[in-house]
Amino acid sequence: MARPPGTGPLGIVAGGGSLPRRLVEVCRDSGRGAFVIAIEGHTDPATVAGTDHLWIRMGQSEKAIGALRAAGAEELVLVGAVKRPSMTELRPDRLTFKFFARIGFKALGDDGLLGAVVKALEAEGFTLRGVDEFLADLLAQEGCLGQVVPDEAAWRDIRRGIEVVRAMGAADVGQATVIQDGLVLGVEAVEGTDALLARCGPLRRAGPGGVLVKLSKPGQERRADLPTIGVRTVAEAAAAGLRGIAVEAGATLVVDAPAVAEAADRAGLFLVGIRAASS
Template identity: 40%
Template sequence: MPGRLGLLAFRGDLPALVVAANPDVHVVTFEGVAAEVAPTSGQPARFEKMGAVIKALKAAGVDRLVMAGALARPPLDAKRLDLTTMAFAPKLMAALKQGDDGLLRAVIGFFEGHGLRVVGVHDVVPDLTAAPGLLAGRAPDKAALADADRAAAILAALAPLDLGQGAVVAGGLCLGIETLQGTDAMLAGVTATEPAKRPKAPGVLVKLPKAGQDLRVDMPAIGPGTVEAAARAGLAGIVIAAGQVLLIDRPGIVAAAEAAGLFVLARAV
């Protein structure tokens, strides 16, 4: 019989969605991270004390663990590391040099090495991803689909470098690539691009995971804010990878797209 679900809750709306869909979930938050859900213990944990986190999860009957929300790489106080975290530190330091994918794989390995099976948010919250098809707006024309193909090709070429999960292409020209600053910053850059430097085609935002990315953590996501930012950037629509991009507030995404006259399309990859 499966045990209890545990949640490491970080910033944003995702942790609350996990709690709503799994009322018995054991929630862990961390000092310095403004999570929007309360920890089950009543007190936030520390990243330097992962041994205590593991102990608390197991005492609560947790055997599955989901990580949800945004997290910048936290500063660690080496003087406060417990023995469990200290033993993991060399692997963590090596992983920090490998980019986000390497870091996340190391973190997954740490928890699974302590008997906690890591699952994805989409595994515990229904309807967070989309099947192939048009989610909102009118079907994109051939030019928009060609721009989407070009953006996907750019992201595929950059995947070995462990860069971002989004790109904007208009008229075959790349207007932006998501980096550490995230999708909103990329779209703000597109918005600020001088009109004389932009082609006549409005352009398309494509969001998809990097090749080989572990989708249990750091799955790409869009929300109503993404749609609104794409509209401000003058784009025609958004193309996402079917089944591999989280939809944060699907009704809100659809409503924002319809209001702005944008399409949202999920494509198999």
């Protein structure tokens, strides 16, 4: 459920996927309204249909900030997938260039970069909100989301996966790994979860398939980058020959949970929300 309307429309910096549109609809239904910053090559055009918005290319932060202020947006949400660009692809404007000159573009991992972006936007006078504050019903619950239940061998792989992802997260590398019989078939880096699953398919061993474990990073900036899964994640996991998916309860967004659980059941995969600190 959405919080009561704040001051002015909610500013939404929209990446890819369906989550930005879902947030726009929540704002519309609450009577608050939204102003969307849509990013060329990332935002689905359907996200901004019938909504006040501005299209920008990556790196046009001055234009985006000016439009948000003109719209009266004081609170911002960063939502949706955005592929990290190279500096050549970015073509930064003056404000963006100053930001990267200050923080060092290559010195930060993804979470460090997102944390710096959040601080920079706060310095511009905006209040950053997490998408889970508006879409709390999308957060994964603890326990099995479908009918398939992990056995003890799967739980061993899940516990091994937690160890691996926690070590990766401490280095600000990625949020996911695939484990089979205790072996690390792959870890997520800049390519994302879908590409991780595609890489791991040919690496699977004989016997029960591997397990995808997806968690938030230690100290992760929740307002910028919560782990997210959807029906496509289940389809990719099934295509890779996996036996199940474990995500962090209370810290992972499940887009359309009933459809995701149904897809997992059809594929014969388990889908389980875990408390990583105690698993």
